Amino acid sequence: MAPALIELRDIVKSYPSGGTPVRVLHGITLAIREGEFVAIVGQSGSGKSTLMNILGCLDKPSSGEYLFAGRDVARLDADALAALRRGTFGFIFQRYNLIGNETAAENVEIPAVYAGMARRERSARARALLERLGLRDRVDYRPTQLSGGQQQRVSIARALMNGGRVILADEPTGALDTKSGREVMAQLHELHRAGHTIILITHDHTVASEAERVIQLRDGEVVDDRRTAPARAPAPAPQPAAPSATRTSLLPDVIEAVKMALRSLRTNLFRTVLTLLGIIIGVGAVIAMLALGDGSKAQVLSRIEAMGTDLLVVRPGARNVRTRDESAALVAEDAEAIGELPNVRESVGEHARGVTVRYGENDYVTLGTGATANYARARNWSTARGTFFSDADVRGVAPVAVLGKTVVDNLFRRGENPVGRYVLINNIPFQVIGVLAPKGANSSGTDMDDTILMPLSTARMRLFGRNYVRVITVQVADMEQVEETEAAIAALLTERHRKVDFQIRNNASLMETASETQNTMTMLLGSIAAISLLVGGIGVMNIMLVSVTERIREIGIRMATGARMLHILLQFMTEALVVCSVGGAIGVAGGLAAAWVAGRLGSPVVFSLPPVAMAFGSAFLIGLLFGFLPARRAARMDPVTALATE
Ligand code: ADP
Ligand code: MG
Numbered sequence: 001m002a003p004a005l006i007e008l009r010d011i012v013k014s015y016p017s018g019g020t021p022v023r024v025l026h027g028i029t030l031a032i033r034e035g036e037f038v039a040i041v042g043q044s045g046s047g048k049s050t051l052m053n054i055l056g057c058l059d060k061p062s063s064g065e066y067l068f069a070g071r072d073v074a075r076l077d078a079d080a081l082a083a084l085r086r087g088t089f090g091f092i093f094q095r096y097n098l099i100g101n102e103t104a105a106e107n108v109e110i111p112a113v114y115a116g117m118a119r120r121e122r123s124a125r126a127r128a129l130l131e132r133l134g135l136r137d138r139v140d141y142r143p144t145q146l147s148g149g150q151q152q153r154v155s156i157a158r159a160l161m162n163g164g165r166v167i168l169a170d171e172p173t174g175a176l177d178t179k180s181g182r183e184v185m186a187q188l189h190e191l192h193r194a195g196h197t198i199i200l201i202t203h204d205h206t207v208a209s210e211a212e213r214v215i216q217l218r219d220g221e222v223v224d225d226r227r228t229a230p231a232r233a234p235a236p237a238p239q240p241a242a243p244s245a246t247r248t249s250l251l252p253d254v255i256e257a258v259k260m261a262l263r264s265l266r267t268n269l270f271r272t273v274l275t276l277l278g279i280i281i282g283v284g285a286v287i288a289m290l291a292l293g294d295g296s297k298a299q300v301l302s303r304i305e306a307m308g309t310d311l312l313v314v315r316p317g318a319r320n321v322r323t324r325d326e327s328a329a330l331v332a333e334d335a336e337a338i339g340e341l342p343n344v345r346e347s348v349g350e351h352a353r354g355v356t357v358r359y360g361e362n363d364y365v366t367l368g369t370g371a372t373a374n375y376a377r378a379r380n381w382s383t384a385r386g387t388f389f390s391d392a393d394v395r396g397v398a399p400v401a402v403l404g405k406t407v408v409d410n411l412f413r414r415g416e417n418p419v420g421r422y423v424l425i426n427n428i429p430f431q432v433i434g435v436l437a438p439k440g441a442n443s444s445g446t447d448m449d450d451t452i453l454m455p456l457s458t459a460r461m462r463l464f465g466r467n468y469v470r471v472i473t474v475q476v477a478d479m480e481q482v483e484e485t486e487a488a489i490a491a492l493l494t495e496r497h498r499k500v501d502f503q504i505r506n507n508a509s510l511m512e513t514a515s516e517t518q519n520t521m522t523m524l525l526g527s528i529a530a531i532s533l534l535v536g537g538i539g540v541m542n543i544m545l546v547s548v549t550e551r552i553r554e555i556g557i558r559m560a561t562g563a564r565m566l567h568i569l570l571q572f573m574t575e576a577l578v579v580c581s582v583g584g585a586i587g588v589a590g591g592l593a594a595a596w597v598a599g600r601l602g603s604p605v606v607f608s609l610p611p612v613a614m615a616f617g618s619a620f621l622i623g624l625l626f627g628f629l630p631a632r633r634a635a636r637m638d639p640v641t642a643l644a645t646e
Contacts, residue, residue: 004031004067005166005197006055011064013050013220024050025220027064032199037192039200039208042217048201049170051217055199056089056168057081058560059640079564086111086562090159094171096151097557097643098143101267104130104154105139111161113256114562129157133187149180156187158561166197173207185210253567257574264547264575275543276583279622282533283587283615284594289529290611291595293522295604300518303442304511308380310345310479312486313505314338314472314493329501332456335372335472337492343485345477346378349469351459357452358424359411366407368425368452370459378475381453386419386434394455399462401425402434404449428462430454482508530618536583537622544576544630555634556642569635576627577620584619588612 011028014021024047032038042048053059054066057073066073068084076084090111091097098107108126117125130139133153143151152172159167169188173181185207192198200211208214209228216224265272316329335349348371355368375381376388389400403411403418412418418432439448460467474489476482486504493502548555555568592607599605 005034005069006032007065007067008055009065009067011051011054011061011066013047013054013059014062021062023220025054025061028220028222030215030222030225032197034197035192035195036213037188037198037200037211038213038215039202039211040215040217041202041205041208044203046217047220048203048217050220052168052170052199052201053640055166056091056560057085058643079566082114082559082562082564085560086115086162088163088165090156090162090164090167091560092152092155092159092167092169092172093643094174096143096148096155096175097553097560098151098154098158099554099557100143101263103140103142104135104146104157107143107154108157108161110558111158111561114558114564114567115162116252126157126161129160130154133157147180148176149183152176152180152184153187156184156191160191162562164191164196166199167191168199168201170201171203172200173202173204181207250570253570254574257567257570258578260571261575261578264551265578268547271543272579275539275579276586278536278539279533279580279583279619280536280587280590282529282536283584283619284591285529285532286526286615286618287588287591287611288594288598289525290522290615291591291605291607292598292603293518293525294606294608294611295595295599297515297518297522298606299604300514301511304507304514306380306439306448307442307507308378308475309508309511310476310482311378311507312474312476312482312489313507314474314489315503315505316468316470316501317503329497330469330472331467332460332469334493334496335469337496338472338474338489341485341488341492343477343481343488344474346374346473346475348372348375348378348473348475349456350375350471350473351456351464351466351469352471353464355425355452355463357407357411358427359418359421362411364407364410366404366450366452368454368459368463370454370456370464372456375453375473378473381439382437383434384437385417386432388434389453389455394457397457397461398455399428399430399458400433400454401430402436402453403432404436404451404453405438406447406450407452408435425452425454426463430458479508482506533615533618533622536619537580537626540576540579540623541626541629543579544572544627545633547575548572548630548634551634552637552642552645555637556639556645559637559639560643565635568637569631572631572634573624573627576631577623580619580623580627584616587619588616591615 008028008030011025012023013025014023028051040048040051050059054061057068060074068088073081073084098104099110102110105123105126108129109122112122112125127139130136130153133156135150135153135157138146138150143154146154167188172184172188176184188198188200189210198211200208202208212229213227214224215222314330314334330349332349335347338344339347341347350369350371352367352369354365357364357366369375373389373391373394376383381388383402384405386402388402389398392398393400401423403423408418411423412421418435421432422429423432424430436449436451436453442448456469474485476485486506489504490500494500558568558571592612595605595607
């Protein structure tokens with residue numbers, strides 16, 4: 001006599017029900033040898049399925065011992081149990097329990113996926129099994145496209161995928177018509193002949209009588225155990241087909257999980273697209289907003305920079321005080337005195353007013369600025385044509401002018417060289433000696449090229465007739481000491497005027513302020529976008545929770561066919577990650593495209609890698625974070641409860 005493969009000793013199972021637990025199995029003791037064909041028969045509710053779940057290691061007894069091949073099953077942890085399930089047991093259920101969105105072949109492959117069999121080997125074996133069960137031309141059909149009998153044959157193939165040393169069939173013919181039922185029974189006989197141990201559970205005595213041993217169960221107790229046929233010498237036990245999975249790498253599992261995720265996401269395409277949309281909009285918004293924010297910052301800063309960052313600008317009039325004669329406060333001599341201070345490179349007195357320029361038939365109103373010759377250096381102007389006026393011109397009150405590009409464009413024909421021509425400024429003739437290289441608009445949007453420059457002395461005597469200056473521009477040598485210089489100028493002017501009737505503006509600090517303002521703006525835009533990304537993430541979690549709830553049965557099937565908790569966790573995490581990564585990638589493309597379009601429409605944009613990396617990274621992180629909860633819920637599910645769920 002062969003030793004017992006399965007040995008139950010006084011197995012008790014009770015379910016908690018209100019206060020007192022309800023006993024379903026009352027001390028079952030039995031032994032099943034390798035290669036036996038056993039039927040467990042009993043009325044509905046007698047505890048057959050409960051017993052089968054315990055035999056198949058899907059469930060644990062409340063008390064008693066279960067030895068499998070001499071090993072105490074109670075000592076195995078969850079993963080070792082999963083390994084035992086997938087390597088030894090093959091389940092056949094009354095309701096087939098196939099996964100709806102997978103083909104027949106894919107369903108058959110599942111136990112091998114979890115056992116770590118290589119894809120090609122697995123696929124070939126699944127096809128061979130289906131062929132053996134007469135489903136050669138149905139391998140790519142989905143369960144809904146198959147009849148009940150065909151579905152049950154697919155589930156038999158699945159039970160055999162990893163060898164199926166012990167086949168546990170719970171009412172396998174219960175949902176089938178007589179003919180299909182007979183076919184399934186014939187297949188079980190064939191498997192028995194091939195050496196498989198068959199445990200058939202049924203309420204039907206005629207079906208049970210086909211087995212060589214019938215165990216009768218009543219109210220959770222064995223009431224009869226008889227042999228109907230002499231025990232045959234068992235055929236050699238079928239060898240497990242699966243490799244004894246000793247892999248340590250998780251990579252194949254991850255690849256499988258990604259494939260499964262894509263398949264399941266495709267099944268719910270519309271829902272997937274809606275979920276994606278949340279992430280796409282979030283990521284796209286972050287990228288577009290940051291590109292626009294950075295662009296506007298760069299533009300403002302470059303405009304301030306164009307005005308010169310090493311400048312202090314002194315204007316008449318005390319801050320917040322309106323004096324009647326504020327324009328008379330600064331004089332050319334103030335500028336000269338400031339020029340003598342340490343750390344001052346240039347000090348330029350200027351006086352600007354609206355003037356009318358005429359050349360031939362053309363009149364044009366612009367800003368005429370009288371300044372000293374160092375104006376060009378201090379204000380960072382250069383000439384595109386001709387020259388700037390010199391100290392000699394200032395001393396000699398020369399009637400010469402340098403024109404900005406806008407003025408040239410308005411007075412002269414295209415291509416005409418203004419240098420050497422005479423223009424009338426407020427009806428006084430001036431000779432054009434140079435044209436300024438264009439600068440464009442400044443930070444407040446004023447066209448800086450809409451100007452005429454001339455010696456301060458000439459402007460004062462010929463045009464404006466007064467001795468004061470409206471602005472003194474001070475170029476600082478060492479910006480590190482700009483504050484000391486500013487204080488020195490203030491002290492000097494206060495001493496000269498005996499009151500504070502001037503203001504000093506610092507372009508560098510203006511730039512700092514502008515930069516801060518712009519950063520705040522960018523932060524604001526970015527955080528609004530980030531919130532929409534978060535909302536997208538919550539959407540992902542919501543949909544994943546729905547998905548887990550919908551697929552409880554699938555989770556049960558996967559666990560019954562040998563999935564470990566890690567596999568289930570991985571599968572659902574991967575689904576969330578795939579959604580977020582795909583959404584992130586599309587969002588990056590969309591955000592960049594939106595920013596590009598905005599750039600085309602005239603908004604300044606700056607593209608840089610950090611926002612892209614940050615937005616995509618956040619999407620990925622959101623997948624990880626918001627996918628974990630639903631995935632953990634799935635992985636912690638009890639296989640028996642999961643399988644019982646409708
Ligand atoms: P059978 O398969 O023989 O019809 P089951 O093993 O499914 O019987 O059920 C046996 C008894 O255990 C039934 O009375 C049933 O109500 C009870 N039972 C089964 N599963 C549970 C459960 N999860 N919780 C509480 N009672 C259960
Ligand atoms: Mg049952």
